[in-house]
Amino acid sequence: MKLIQSPGGLRLKMKGIMVICDGMGDRPHSEHGGMTPLEAADTPNMDAMADEGLVGFMDVVAPGVPPGSDVAHLSLFGYDPHEYYTGRGGFEAVGAGLSLSPGDVAFRCNFATVDDDLTVMDRRAGRIKEDADKLMPAIRGFRLDVEGLTYEFHHTVEHRGVLVFRGKNLSRHVSDTDPHKVGERILKSTPLEPEEAAERTAEALNQFTLKSFEALKDHPVNLKRIQEGKPPANIILSRGAGTLPTLQTIPQKYGVKASAIAAVALVRGICKVVGMELINVPGATGGLDTNYSAKAEAALKSIKENDLTILHVKATDVASHDGDFEEKRRAIEKIDEMIGVIRREVRGSNVFVAVTADHTTPIAVRDHMGDPVPFLLWGPGVFRSGVGRFCERTARKGNAGRMRGPDLIHELLNYMGFSQKFGF
Amino acid sequence: MKLIQSPGGLRLKMKGIMVICDGMGDRPHSEHGGMTPLEAADTPNMDAMADEGLVGFMDVVAPGVPPGSDVAHLSLFGYDPHEYYTGRGGFEAVGAGLSLSPGDVAFRCNFATVDDDLTVMDRRAGRIKEDADKLMPAIRGFRLDVEGLTYEFHHTVEHRGVLVFRGKNLSRHVSDTDPHKVGERILKSTPLEPEEAAERTAEALNQFTLKSFEALKDHPVNLKRIQEGKPPANIILSRGAGTLPTLQTIPQKYGVKASAIAAVALVRGICKVVGMELINVPGATGGLDTNYSAKAEAALKSIKENDLTILHVKATDVASHDGDFEEKRRAIEKIDEMIGVIRREVRGSNVFVAVTADHTTPIAVRDHMGDPVPFLLWGPGVFRSGVGRFCERTARKGNAGRMRGPDLIHELLNYMGFSQKFGF
Numbered sequence: 001m002k003l004i005q006s007p008g009g010l011r012l013k014m015k016g017i018m019v020i021c022d023g024m025g026d027r028p029h030s031e032h033g034g035m036t037p038l039e040a041a042d043t044p045n046m047d048a049m050a051d052e053g054l055v056g057f058m059d060v061v062a063p064g065v066p067p068g069s070d071v072a073h074l075s076l077f078g079y080d081p082h083e084y085y086t087g088r089g090g091f092e093a094v095g096a097g098l099s100l101s102p103g104d105v106a107f108r109c110n111f112a113t114v115d116d117d118l119t120v121m122d123r124r125a126g127r128i129k130e131d132a133d134k135l136m137p138a139i140r141g142f143r144l145d146v147e148g149l150t151y152e153f154h155h156t157v158e159h160r161g162v163l164v165f166r167g168k169n170l171s172r173h174v175s176d177t178d179p180h181k182v183g184e185r186i187l188k189s190t191p192l193e194p195e196e197a198a199e200r201t202a203e204a205l206n207q208f209t210l211k212s213f214e215a216l217k218d219h220p221v222n223l224k225r226i227q228e229g230k231p232p233a234n235i236i237l238s239r240g241a242g243t244l245p246t247l248q249t250i251p252q253k254y255g256v257k258a259s260a261i262a263a264v265a266l267v268r269g270i271c272k273v274v275g276m277e278l279i280n281v282p283g284a285t286g287g288l289d290t291n292y293s294a295k296a297e298a299a300l301k302s303i304k305e306n307d308l309t310i311l312h313v314k315a316t317d318v319a320s321h322d323g324d325f326e327e328k329r330r331a332i333e334k335i336d337e338m339i340g341v342i343r344r345e346v347r348g349s350n351v352f353v354a355v356t357a358d359h360t361t362p363i364a365v366r367d368h369m370g371d372p373v374p375f376l377l378w379g380p381g382v383f384r385s386g387v388g389r390f391c392e393r394t395a396r397k398g399n400a401g402r403m404r405g406p407d408l409i410h411e412l413l414n415y416m417g418f419s420q421k422f423g424f
Numbered sequence: 425m426k427l428i429q430s431p432g433g434l435r436l437k438m439k440g441i442m443v444i445c446d447g448m449g450d451r452p453h454s455e456h457g458g459m460t461p462l463e464a465a466d467t468p469n470m471d472a473m474a475d476e477g478l479v480g481f482m483d484v485v486a487p488g489v490p491p492g493s494d495v496a497h498l499s500l501f502g503y504d505p506h507e508y509y510t511g512r513g514g515f516e517a518v519g520a521g522l523s524l525s526p527g528d529v530a531f532r533c534n535f536a537t538v539d540d541d542l543t544v545m546d547r548r549a550g551r552i553k554e555d556a557d558k559l560m561p562a563i564r565g566f567r568l569d570v571e572g573l574t575y576e577f578h579h580t581v582e583h584r585g586v587l588v589f590r591g592k593n594l595s596r597h598v599s600d601t602d603p604h605k606v607g608e609r610i611l612k613s614t615p616l617e618p619e620e621a622a623e624r625t626a627e628a629l630n631q632f633t634l635k636s637f638e639a640l641k642d643h644p645v646n647l648k649r650i651q652e653g654k655p656p657a658n659i660i661l662s663r664g665a666g667t668l669p670t671l672q673t674i675p676q677k678y679g680v681k682a683s684a685i686a687a688v689a690l691v692r693g694i695c696k697v698v699g700m701e702l703i704n705v706p707g708a709t710g711g712l713d714t715n716y717s718a719k720a721e722a723a724l725k726s727i728k729e730n731d732l733t734i735l736h737v738k739a740t741d742v743a744s745h746d747g748d749f750e751e752k753r754r755a756i757e758k759i760d761e762m763i764g765v766i767r768r769e770v771r772g773s774n775v776f777v778a779v780t781a782d783h784t785t786p787i788a789v790r791d792h793m794g795d796p797v798p799f800l801l802w803g804p805g806v807f808r809s810g811v812g813r814f815c816e817r818t819a820r821k822g823n824a825g826r827m828r829g830p831d832l833i834h835e836l837l838n839y840m841g842f843s844q845k846f847g848f
Contacts, residue, residue, distance in 0.1 A: 064834025068847025402825030
């Protein structure tokens with residue numbers, strides 16, 4: 001616990017855990033009695049915390065605007081994405097462990113399969129895994145003929161990788177080479193803004209793409225894959241050009257020491273960029289089989305040494321994209337057990353807990369939608385909502401009204417005693 | 425119905441009808457048991473839809489800011505008026521059927537009566553109608569001495585007209601020549617910004633105004649009017665300089681095909697500028713006598729070929745400006761019958777219906793006020809509010825909270841499946 005001098009004397013600094021349940025918000029489902037997965041789930045811990053605390057609903061970006069995962073997390077961490085969003089690639093690269101300098105441009109990449117005409121046969125090269133590592137040296141060896149530009153390529157997981165362009169006068173305003181569809185030719189990257197930097201970057205990306213094909217098409221690893229009846233990983237397709245945003249980190253802005261527990265590379269990247277320490281939890285996979293109790297224990301351990309800990313769970317979104325109501329309900333119940341571990345431990349202490357989602361992914365739609373998400377904020381001295389349950393419906397009639405994404409962390413920091421006065 | 429490829433597979437595209445009841449919002453009225461006209465009206469259809477759907481209240485611009493009709497509709501169509509509002513004249517001109525090019529400046533005009541000293545005797549020249557057409561050639565014949573500038577003048581309805589300046593280096597930042605008051609001299613238009621374009625435009629407007637007086641004062645039509653004891657229409661007064669805003673139309677922004685049913689020229693102009701097809705409905709007058717069922721039938725027909733249809737009703741605002749509680753109540757009841765026709769037809773289908781007002785015009789004030797307006801959003805799979813009735817009071821305790829003007833159409837498009845993801 002910290003004490004700081006304030007005009008009213010010594011102000012107590014408290015702690016906060018923010019649980020982000022990816023894609024947890026949903027819509028009434030006619031096949032399930034008009035209930036949402038959150039309503040159908042048995043969630044005694046979140047229900048009690050909602051009843052005892054603040055409950056409301058939140059437009060993570062704006063009403064009716066579906067946020068991407070990157071935009072959603074920036075917003076939940078207090079950064080207006082209209083100002084701070086600079087493309088996905090940068091966060092992805094940082095999440096994969098690369099360090100980016102201002103001006104560097106990063107891309108999300110796939111090992112893919114194309115025919116001789118450069119038409120995409122398989123966007124994931126048969127979901128290639130180990131073989132991708134063996135192909136890495138071949139993709140690192142060539143020179144791009146764009147002055148002052150160097151590149152780095154890293155294989156991350158499965159068929160995925162990250163490409164980084166380093167140098168001066170580069171731009172993220174370039175189009176993808178990935179056509180996002182099987183049966184279409186790879187795309188030529190073009191500048192999206194009339195600027196020399198974008199022309200240079202698009203030129204470099206096109207060179208890299210063609211050279212990756214030259215370097216991979218007759219590679220022994222691929223010849224062996226073809227012999228084995230597997231699709232060769234004979235090209236690197238790129239998308240989502242991004243840079244790092246220029247921002248004040250959360251420690252800089254609020255004076256809090258912050259940590260994050262997250263398995264997904266993108267979320268890890270954003271957490272790192274905003275100045276959070278990344279905690280690795282064995283068994284936390286980002287999938288439906290993630291180790292929930294290990295995550296709860298890690299959060300409880302981490303909050304001892306930090307002021308703010310983010311706990312991100314991906315499983316709800318995975319089930320939503322699969323359109324699986326029962327799986328989503330089960331994931332929510334496991335999340336509730338995880339939150340129960342935290343609740344029992346911090347009850348009566350100086351720790352506030354916020355629970356929310358980064359966006360709504362309705363089972364019936366299987367994609368991010370622009371519906372508001374529910375949230376709760378629980379801890380010592382907050383007003384009691386008395387709503388009984390935690391769900392989309394009670395959130396709409398709660399005691400905290402309708403807010404925007406960046407507001408929740410600010411309310412949490414305010415209760416924790418870390419809010420920054422505006423004016424004197 | 426459309427299907428589009430989304431990461432989750434084929435996403436169903438649905439339809440939406442947005443009913444805008446001009447000036448419908450009001451305040452409690454002590455002479456009517458503290459009820460608003462909406463509360464006093466018998467509105468079984470809107471009540472049922474509010475009960476079954478989302479209900480909330482909305483600041484069309486911002487709390488306490490009364491929106492003009494032009495600003496209100498821009499906002500309801502999803503365009504922040506702080507960014508997109510470029511004066512009334514441009515919308516009025518487009519609504520009157522003129523085509524405007526970027527850079528053209530348009531004015532709303534009145535045929536008016538002045539004495540020899542150019543003091544206004546009647547701002548509407550005795551609400552002149554047919555005679556105005558006969559005066560048109562005289563106003564079209566003269567030359568303005570401003571380099572590269574041409575003008576067009578059109579009589580629209582009754583005493584009203586539209587003046588358009590075409591050419592380069594023009595500006596909408598000029599003051600009105602219309603003093604807006606009887607007994608005052610006409611005003612000299614002056615630049616409102618220190619720019620050459622505004623100087624040129626003000627100069628042209630002053631020339632036009634004086635030349636209209638020269639051309640009209642001894643016109644045979646006016647001499648005859650004087651003989652008949654009618655005020656001569658001997659000058660054109662101008663106000664509300666405007667250009668067309670540069671914007672992405674609704675079809676461009678969201679990929680929806682949109683149509684609008686509206687009788688008022690200004691609203692028609694805005695609908696056209698944002699890319700909606702204008703539907704003409706015989707008997708739809710914009711007055712209290714408008715043909716409501718014809719409007720409902722037209723909306724039902726139009727939504728078959730469009731994704732989104734706007735249905736604007738002016739009668740509520742007319743009654744409000746007249747300060748007539750009973751007339752407003754009756755207009756609301758007719759609107760409810762009109763909505764009932766739509767409700768019965770689309771019930772159980774893929775059509776969402778939103779109902780709201782563009783601003784509050786309290787009977788007691790007889791002018792636009794900055795109070796929030798109620799709204800409802802009804803259709804398959806929305807959360808049920810259970811509020812029982814649709815009125816200003818239940819809207820404040822609904823399940824959709826408090827929103828801003830541009831949010832409603834975004835929520836509607838989100839349910840329709842046309843929202844655009846921000847980020848990845």
